[in-house]
Every structure is written in structure tokens, then in C-alpha cells.
Amino acid sequence: MPIPTEVDELAEQVRAGNRRALARAISIVEDRKPDADQLLATTFRGSIGPIVVGITGAPGGGKSSLVSELIAGIRSGGQTVAVLAVDPSSPFTGGAILGDRIRMQEHVSDPGVYVRSMSTRGHLGGLSDAASRALVVLSHAVFDVIIVETVGVGQSETEIAEAADTTLVVLTPGWGDGIQAAKAGLLEIADLLIINKADLGGADEVERDLALMLELGAQPGWVPPIVRTSAVEHEGITELWSEVLRHRDWLETEHRGVDRRRDQLSTLIRRAATAELVTRFQGLEVPAELTERVAQGDLDPWTAARSLIS
């Protein structure tokens, strides 16, 4: 029998529910520390895993409060849940968003809940690769459900939400109606559409609008249901969760889950390869004479870059 390595032991502790080990393991893979490759190889398990729910939408849509409500709902059903909150704004905006995060942290004393924040900055290989790495370790830690929450304004945030089994897009009645293309982009990745803050009024108009867009872009297969919620009034959460489970059932009975998982893994491998290349290149020294030629205007930076690559 081979002697267990430090990485094996750490993975074992993560599996056993040790929170300090989990936090350390996530940091190792996110920050690409020396043990990262081995830890990923040890903890990655192919297709078997928890329900992964992605949740995205514009800032100010009340996503964190909604996640907090979801946690409460999932816990009341006796399941455990981990949240990976990809959060560009938390350090800067104070006020509302920080408040939401604190509401979510209320669950932290509950041993069946784990909340991990991930900054959008400082990930050499990019945000979505860092999130995928963290998800592998979280999946290894035996939670029933993992929620990945992102603020869906950038490309990588949307990519992250899209990589889930079920992707929730959160909208609000206040959402401007002038920009159809942007809506279409969000609609494309949505398995469920949520109209949050539905108590504010104006929800009927948004729902009509969304229903029309869904009809126009209708594809055979799953039709994203529209669910109204009010995290503040604790409304619609049960319905939301039952739609998540219905989507999961649909994936399984239609065997769409397998196809979707294959597509996601293929994308994941391609992004991992890109991340690896980017990381290797980030340490690259650009020869001073090349920079000099660019500074003199003899050569543009993109031509210089191509000469570097070849």
C-alpha cells in the first residue's frame, strides 16, 4: 500500500468535513500553489457530484438575499449546502451588497452550510478557471448542493454560472426594457428565470416581456420557467427550488444531463489549457530591444507579440 502523501491527507480531511482543511484546499487550487495539480487530480471525480446551481444577474437584483433564502429552504429539507460567491464588488461597495453577504453569513454557524467568497481579482489563469478549480474541491467535500453566485456583468462571471447543472438568471421589475440584445444574452444561458423583488410592482410587464422573448427564441426541449420571488417577503422560494429539482429530473430522464456534462467538460478542458498557457506567458520577459522598437513606432505591439510567439 502506498504511503499517503500530505495531499492525500488533506483530501481525506476535506472529505471528512474538516472546514479548515477545506478552506486551505480551496486556496491551494485557486492560487495555483505547488500542490494544486496533485490536489485536483486527487479530488476530481468525473461526473458524480452534488447538484450545482449557478445564479447570476445584474448587481442590485437581490441575488445574495435570494441565496440566503435558498440556503434556509435547502437546510429545512435536511440537505447540506456550500456557496461559492464570486463577488467583484464586495470589497468596494460597502452598504447594500456587504449587508447581503452578512445576511448570508448568518448561516455560517450552521455546520451544514459553508460559504466561500472568491474575489474577481488576482487569478492568474482567469476567473472561470479559478472557480472551476474551487468547485472540484467543494464537490469533494460531500455537500448535497453547491450554489455558485456571480454578478453576471462580465464574460467570465456568465461562463461560471453557465457551467452549473442548472443556471438561474435573476431579474427585477426595474430592469430597463430598451436593450433586447443584452436580455437575449442572459436568456440564452437561463434554465430558470427569476423575477425577484416581485413585491415592488411592475413584475407583470417584465414577465410578459420575458415570455414573449422566450417564445421568439423557443428551442425544442426545456422551456425555462419564470418564477416570481421576493426574498424580503420570503415568497416564491419553495416554488423556485421545486423548479430546480424539476430541471434536474428533466436532465436525467432525457439524458440531456450527460450531453450537457460532456459539453461542459470539453469547455473546461479548453479553458484549463488556455489558463495554463496564460499562466506560463505571464512570467515571460519581453526582450528590451523588442519593446524599444515598439516604443520607436517601428513595430506595433501585436506584430511584436506574434514574433514573440513564433
Added chain:
Amino acid sequence: MPIPTEVDELAEQVRAGNRRALARAISIVEDRKPDADQLLATTFRGSIGPIVVGITGAPGGGKSSLVSELIAGIRSGGQTVAVLAVDPSSPFTGGAILGDRIRMQEHVSDPGVYVRSMSTRGHLGGLSDAASRALVVLSHAVFDVIIVETVGVGQSETEIAEAADTTLVVLTPGWGDGIQAAKAGLLEIADLLIINKADLGGADEVERDLALMLELGAQPGWVPPIVRTSAVEHEGITELWSEVLRHRDWLETEHRGVDRRRDQLSTLIRRAATAELVTRFQGLEVPAELTERVAQGDLDPWTAARSLIS
């Protein structure tokens, strides 16, 4: 004499102030259309160019209103100005931010002002590479000043602001004071610190706090001044602009401008090389049998990625 190509003609029209040509040329380089490389080679001019001012900070800090005030100030001095607004949130948030953008558009009937928005999504080689490309074309169009405005919550947005001659970081009195590390990150890239919405009260505390952090992190050379503004009350804009010019003078007299420019170009080349690699890899087909092995859990995606690269 060589016959001018279509790209030469487009570049000529851009130079001559043709706005339609400018818009088309920016789209070509941003979207990496077939003529992009040639157009960049034609329009790139080494170190000679307009004043490039980067402006960043958390959403809700009033950056767009501030930029609108800056435009008015620069125009009243008889100079021309282009704005590249890198704007993740505009299609989604409606309300306030869209309103700011519209305020900025008031200047659009002025032939000495050009405003271009850039979405944070859909750029194959990444956001900061796309912005650098757009900046080359904008510089070719003979504006006196170029303002690059980003919402500084993600890594690429900060990179973009940092690539300017002078980087302005906008804060507000409401800015939470619990997170020193995040502040330190913003302070690191700031040539000027702006306390906007200073009329709201609480500006004294923020200024004291910033002054202390600057003192702790003091480096020989330029000390970022702290300027209070109120875009709504039209206050502080003249002082802000004179500090921008003072920074430019400092760069020139201390020859720091040359060093800074060399560092920026070297970073630009490295990022362009990375962007090129990423673009080439994005079309990569991952062999089905590799994906299958990952799906079975025989191989983790990162090990698969490394085998793809080598």
C-alpha cells in the same frame, strides 16, 4: 509609390476626423476582423500621442457624471476629447448608470467630442487587449485628450485604467472603511485620488483615512494628490484637471514618462501575446476520447489540458 490599400484609406479617413470611419475602424480592431492586424500596424505610432487619462472606481461613485464634467472643462479650454467607456453594467442596470451615460451623450452633438462604449463581453482575447486596440485607433484620430473610463471591480478593468498616462481613482464618502486591502490595491494604481460626491458629507473622514494610507505606503517620487469633487455641484473639476496636467509635467520633467511608457509597452506586448494564444486556443477541438476519460474520472481536466498543450 505603392497603391493605397483599403486599410490605408480607412486610416486616412480616421486621421481626417471622419466619425463613421473611426467607428468602423474601432470595430475592426476590437472584433479582430480580417483587416485588424494591418489596421493596427498602420495606425500605431509608438510614444507620440494624446494625453490618456484612465478613470476607475467602484460602481455608483459617479464616474460618468465626473467624466461629463471633465469633457465640459476640456472643451472650454478648446481641446478635443474622446472617451472610451468600458461599461459592464450599462445594458443591465438601467436607471442611474444609463442616466449618467446619457448625460455624457449630451456632448455628442459637439464635433470636438467622441464617446465610444465598449461592452465587457465578447472579446475573444480579453477586455484589456480589446481596449488597447481601440486606444491605438482613437489616438490615430488626433484628439488632444482620451479618457478611458472603467468600472474598476475586475482585474481587466483595473489593468485598463492603469495603462493610461495618468490614472484617476474615484472614491466616495460612503465607501466602507473595513477593507484596507482592497483600498490598498486601488491606491497602488492611483496617480490622483478623487473624493467625489464630497457634498454628501463624510469627505473629511475619507480624506484622513486616505492620507494616512498614502503616508504608510509612501514611495519616493510622485505623491498622489487627493481632490474633492462634486459633479452635481460642478465643484473641483478645474482643480482636478490642473492636477492631471501637473502629473503630466512631472512625468515629462522627471523623465518618468519614458520609463512608464516602456513598462506599459512591455506589458502590452505580453498581453497581446497572451490574447493571441487565447484566441488560437478558443477554436481548439478537444478530442472526444479525452473528454470521455475526464467524464469517467480517469483524468482531471487540468491534467488533460496539459496533455493537450504538449
